[in-house]
Amino acid sequence: MTDSTSKVTFSRARDRAKKQPSHKKRPSPRQNSRRSLSKAKTELNPTKLPKFRLLLVWGVMVAGCVGLGWRLYQLQIVQADELRQKARQQQVINVRPYIPRRTIVDSQGNVLATSRLTYSLFVHPQLFESPKEKVATKLAQSLGDTTEQNLLEQFRRQKTGILLSASLTEDIAEKIKKLNFNGIDVQERYSRFYPQQEMAAEAVGYVDREYKGQAGVESSQQPLLERNSTSFSLRSSRDGTIVPAYLPKNLLNFDHLQLQLTIDLRLQRVARSALKQQLRKYHAKRGAVIVMDATDGSLVTLVCEPIFNPNQYHRSQVELFKNWTVADRYEPGSTFKPINIAIALERGAIEPNSRFYDSGSITVDGWEIYNATREKFGSLSIAEVLQTSSNIAMIQIMNRLSRKDYYKSLQKLELGKRVGIDLPGEVAGSLKSESEFSAKAIEAATASFGQGFSLTPIKLVQLHGALANGGKLVTPHVVRGLVDAKGYLHWQPSFKTHRIFSPKTSREVVEMMETVVTDGTGKPARIPGYRIAGKTGTAQKAGASGGYIPGAKITSFVGIFPVESPRYVILVVVDEPKGENTFGSTVAAPVAKLVMEALISLKGMPPSQKVTDE
Template sequence: MANSRFQRRSNRSKNIRQTRSSKKPVAQNGITRRSLNSSKQRGETKTLTLPKFRLLLVWAFLVSAMLGLGWKTYQLQIVQAEELKEKARLQQTVNIRPYIPRRSMIDSEGNILATDHLEYILYVHPIQFKLPPAEVADKLSSVLENRTPQELIERFKQRKTGIPVARNLHEGIAEQIQKLGLDGVEVNETYVRFYPQEKMMADVVGFVDHERQGQAGVELSQEKLLQRDLESLYVQRTALGAILPNSLPQDLLKSNDWRVQLTVDMRLQRAVRAALQKQVNKFNAKRGAVIVMDATDGSILSLVCEPTFDPNTFYKSSIELLKNWTVSDLYEPGSTFKPLNVALALEAGVIQRNTVIHDSGLVTVDGWPIKNASKTGNGSINIAEVLQTSSNVAMVHMMRRLKKEDYYNRLQALEINQKTGIDLPGEVAGRLKRKEVFTERSIEVATASFGQGFSLTPMKLVQLHGALANGGKLVTPHLVKGLVDIEGTLHWQPDYPSKQIISPEVSQTVVELMETVVDKGSGEPAKTEGYRIGGKTGTAQKAGPRGGYLPNAKITSFVSILPVESPRYVVLVVVDEPKGGNTYGSTVAAPVAKLVMDALISLKGIPPAK
């Protein structure tokens, strides 16, 4: 029994082992033995491939870095080379802009007309006061002239900072203010433009404003010339910032002493202004002007307008005085243009020097009666007598001998409707009617024959008479002679154009005809014993703004050329709207011209005629 039990137990165990061996392996913790074996194999593969991947990654990084460095080197050495050089230069150099004053202006004799000088300006900043305003005012008034403490306190109330209290302080006063050691009180240095001749040369020189910009005269027209060439420069510096002396340009200050020399003569200018001012006041005239020109080259020796202004205090003057009306205002020249018409007629061959013209005292053109200023006729007179008597009627008959179109073309050849080109700002061109209008009606020829119906500036009239004086050349009036150094050596000179408009023979003939006006005619008040002077008076009506002429308004003038035997100088005197009954070119303008010519003869050493 026991054996049978043991046998059954053995058989059961045997069956169980057979059953287990016939089944698939059972997973332990979800992983079979086979999977474990596979995992071990893959782990071994990863262990082998990971170092290779890392090596490739490092290699790729190094190659990329080398390529990047190579590209950057190419950019720096080739592409950006010039740009980087410039940056390096800028780091090693410094750009300095030294203050350089405007060039000084001098006259033909070297007298200073305009210059820059150091000025001290007192500013106060009440917000920074550590003392009571009244105490600050007391301390400042003890130094400043003509400033009471109460006045200063009122200034302090204007704003909290930046109040200009005094300008043009002397260096000594500026030092006294600084020694006071007052907080909120500041003395600044600045350069200002100074005109030592004051009113004497204002019409020529002009002025600059508070921003140092030219606003009139040569200061405006020659702005670039007056500004010095050197505006900024680059110099090398050390690592500590010190400037290396050898980096400064050799010619840094070479041209800084050059000055702008003008053609005007202060001595003549004083004589001219005195003569004109006296006559303007005597006749209570609106204004007056005198121009003296050397006709050989167009240089202006004197240019005066009266009344005028002080360029040091230009802001106190009327704006009308700040312009030079000899180049900006038009007027009808009247009889002072008659010598030019005579020249045109001689040039055209329609008259000769001894031609006789009958003056009946009245001529009617297109229904308009034209009379002489004397209201009488002069009978049969030659060309010299036409100018001596200033006959309007004879001039009409003379210019009628030219065809209208020919006359107009000859007027255009004088460049009446063009600017002179003078180196002053604000010049305007003259006005000559259109050819169609001029040639349509005979009255246009008639009025033009005695200087009306067209307009020009006084400067243009001087230019045209200069052509009579210099042999027929239309020169460019000018004021700038050039740039000179401190020794007076000329380093630069402008080029002024000229052109021939009249033959030398005709121009000399007209000057000799004008001499008879001074010797025997209306120009006798300008006569100077021992000298041959040609001249022509003019008393012209003033054109109104809406056409026609203004009643009781006229411009008196006198133009002269000297010496007749060798013509060179032209003098024009214009007095606008003189008051009184005896106001003509012969009584108002000619006496001024005589004084001017006497001064000119003395200064230029013109010898008397033989």
């Protein structure tokens, strides 16, 4: 091969190399290092932001910090107490153990009211797994006071929460539990039980299903009947688990004191029996018997008929829950005449030996007034005025006082005030205004024989108690105090007294009232060997809208004995007796006699040393 041929071949190879793409040279390590450094500097030095954007970001951050600080101040300082209290409410459970109400006993320690464990029966038909017919059959057999059909009807009307009984006995409750039916719930609870039933319901009252007193001392003495109990706290963890905590010392220790009443259950039974018999005999609307110890105002007997059974109060008429001896007013009639005699003696308007002429009628402000029997009694001593119950003589006696003085004397008796008895629902008496009373002579005339104003039976007992104890108004009450199991008195209420008559006046009037029983209308109340003072009353019955109800009357008798040492006041009131011979002497006085005979026997009272009998 020649040289020229070799040159041509090299030239072609060079031309092909030019036509082919050339490859880049790989950078050296030093060049790579320089490039990485340059790139890092670019990343560390971003593009510079505008100034307003920096200020905006800075402002947002500052505002956020200030807001958080302010909120922290609100939570830690301002709302600290409130939040702490909420936390405690969520974390702590307050527990107060159940402590039964105090037992109520009479003056002799007989239980009148106590708490006992009873059972409530609820059924939930939607949870029954057995046929409803089978459940109804078994329950009817266990309860005994319902039928299978009646239960099935209840199951159809309601799917859950049916209360079948609120007072199951323990043996019945256990029998139902043994049935093992799903959907039957027997719940234990405490309820009030009254072993004497209606015998002392006027004073005791009753407790409802919420365990709240609704009448009698169960209502008025709620603070005394509810024992003081200490509540304690249990702390709960975050998951609701109860954590044991400190318990107060003597937590479950409580006193065993009982609330003792002044009522004597023995005399209560006698009074109720005698009153019920008389109400049936004269077909009367209602009646009451009150016996008060005038030395301190304690009520030995308080009977109203008709009355309710506190164990079954829900079956009684609502009006029976009201003790009308403290809640209803009436015009006392002639039983108020001894009080008027005491007023006249106290004012010096008459003397014990004064005499007045009863002509049988008298006209006052155009009104013709007669005696209740339409009789004319002629010349009468003060004692004979009470014996005959002369309206005519009473008008003449009270006319010796100016109307203003007479009115002030009635005000002194506190006729317009409550007596303050420890029973609920008491109302004050009703006395007309002084201007109205003084404007017309007929007002003083009717007031002289116990009409034209009204008071409660308990107020009349209080006034006659003042005659018995030497002139002092005592507070009638049924609560003796708190006693322990041995009868020792740990607490007793205190009452104020207020003098309205002098001892001399009181004594003179009581001795005059004795002649009413020995020689006057009160003879049916006489008891051989005992000196008894009394006064009968037969008053017209005022209507609710004014005037008097035609043919309706209220008969009553008030007695004080023994006369030689007056202590007890007895009031018998019979409302609306039916028949011809219905007077205080025929309807009320015989009841008072039976009550006094029982009182003599129970208290062991000896016969009077000086007895005035026919």
